[in-house]
Amino acid sequence: MTATDSHPLDGIVPEIERAILDPIIADIETLKRERNAVVLAHNYMTPDIFFGVADLRGDSLQLARMAAETDAEVIVMAGVHFMAETAKILCPEKTVLIPDTRAGCSLAESITAADIEGLRAQHPGAPVCVYVNTSAAVKAAADITCTSSNAVDIVNSLGAEKVIFLPDQYLASWVDSQVDVEIVTWPGACEVHERFTGVQLNRYRTTHPGVQIIAHPECPPDVLAEADYVGSTSGMTKWVADRQPEQVVMVTECSMADNVAGSAAPNTEFIRPCNMCPHMKRITVQNIRTALEEMQYEVEVDPAIAARARAAVEAMLAVGPPAR
Numbered sequence: 566m567t568a569t570d571s572h573p574l575d576g577i578v579p580e581i582e583r584a585i586l587d588p589i590i591a592d593i594e595t596l597k598r599e600r601n602a603v604v605l606a607h608n609y610m611t612p613d614i615f616f617g618v619a620d621l622r623g624d625s626l627q628l629a630r631m632a633a634e635t636d637a638e639v640i641v642m643a644g645v646h647f648m649a650e651t652a653k654i655l656c657p658e659k660t661v662l663i664p665d666t667r668a669g670c671s672l673a674e675s676i677t678a679a680d681i682e683g684l685r686a687q688h689p690g691a692p693v694c695v696y697v698n699t700s701a702a703v704k705a706a707a708d709i710t711c712t713s714s715n716a717v718d719i720v721n722s723l724g725a726e727k728v729i730f731l732p733d734q735y736l737a738s739w740v741d742s743q744v745d746v747e748i749v750t751w752p753g754a755c756e757v758h759e760r761f762t763g764v765q766l767n768r769y770r771t772t773h774p775g776v777q778i779i780a781h782p783e784c785p786p787d788v789l790a791e792a793d794y795v796g797s798t799s800g801m802t803k804w805v806a807d808r809q810p811e812q813v814v815m816v817t818e819c820s821m822a823d824n825v826a827g828s829a830a831p832n833t834e835f836i837r838p839c840n841m842c843p844h845m846k847r848i849t850v851q852n853i854r855t856a857l858e859e860m861q862y863e864v865e866v867d868p869a870i871a872a873r874a875r876a877a878v879e880a881m882l883a884v885g886p887p888a889r
């Protein structure tokens with residue numbers, strides 16, 4: 566790179582941090598070429614990862630599609646474990662690495678395959694739709710998966726009067742408000758989004774007149790009732806990019822505002838009552854470099870479970886891109 570070349574972290578990461586980051590990022594670029602690897606990054610990654618080392622970026626649905634389509638032999642998932650597992654389910658022949666195995670998810674922890682069998686017994690004939698924020702074993706016990714960006718379309722696609730929709734009670738309640746289907750759910754919740762409150766958001770309407778409030782559907786109903794828009798992480802990014810609001814509250818994980826400000830809406834003021842996802846924050850540029858150096862930690866899924874889970878994920882992908 567010459568002195569005049571621009572760098573993806575220019576204006577994004579303070580100059581003082583660049584002295585540490587730049588050599589790590591250069592190592593990652595070399596390792597990616599040597600290993601024929603790509604880094605897939607969720608929208609909640611910190612800007613040094615999101616802008617500095619990611620080859621592909623997106624929400625859970627986009628990451629699943631990108632994993633299925635990439636020609637790379639190695640996928641490094643800069644996200645949480647269920648995202649890496651979904652990539653492995655879709656690409657069993659590829660090596661999928663997660664830089665820190667502790668990067669979990671409170672929703673994925675909230676339900677087991679046995680819980681699903683119990684609900685099937687209580688609601689015979691009702692199809693089971695599970696959020697992608699679940700383990701491979703839970704996906705294998707389901708009929709179809711969904712993400713926050715396509716949940717409504719997926720439920721409608723089933724053509725059923727009653728759908729068992731798991732494990733996020735708040736996403737389920739939001740879907741329930743958008744469809745003409747009986748929804749049976751489970752008391753799971755995202756530990757990050759359930760901490761926001763409607764009262765907290767309503768105060769911004771007074772302190773910041775005209776502010777736009779946009780929220781992830783994992784938030785509780787009183788929060789969603791305050792929102793001008795409800796959507797997935799990529800849905801929120803697009804909403805802000807299309808409208809370029811003067812001020813916006815993004816009711817979701819902290820890094821979203823940094824990443825949207827750095828790419829899609831440089832002139833928008835982000836009011837930040839953000840909550841941090843401790844699992845997403847386990848992924849760093851340092852452990853991405855180590856993952857590629859040591860080829861760790863490889864995600865494995867039992868082939869019989871993977872085959873059934875793949876059918877549920879592919880059923881979702883066959884429904885097509887979200888209508889909104």
Ligand code: 13P
Nearest residue numbers: 624625626712713797798
């Ligand atoms: P998205 O699919 O909207 O990116 O959400 C994933 C997630 O874990 C949000 O907490």
Ligand code: SF4
Nearest residue numbers: 670671755756757842
């Ligand atoms: Fe799971 Fe919530 Fe973290 Fe998303 S933000 S990975 S749903 S704990």
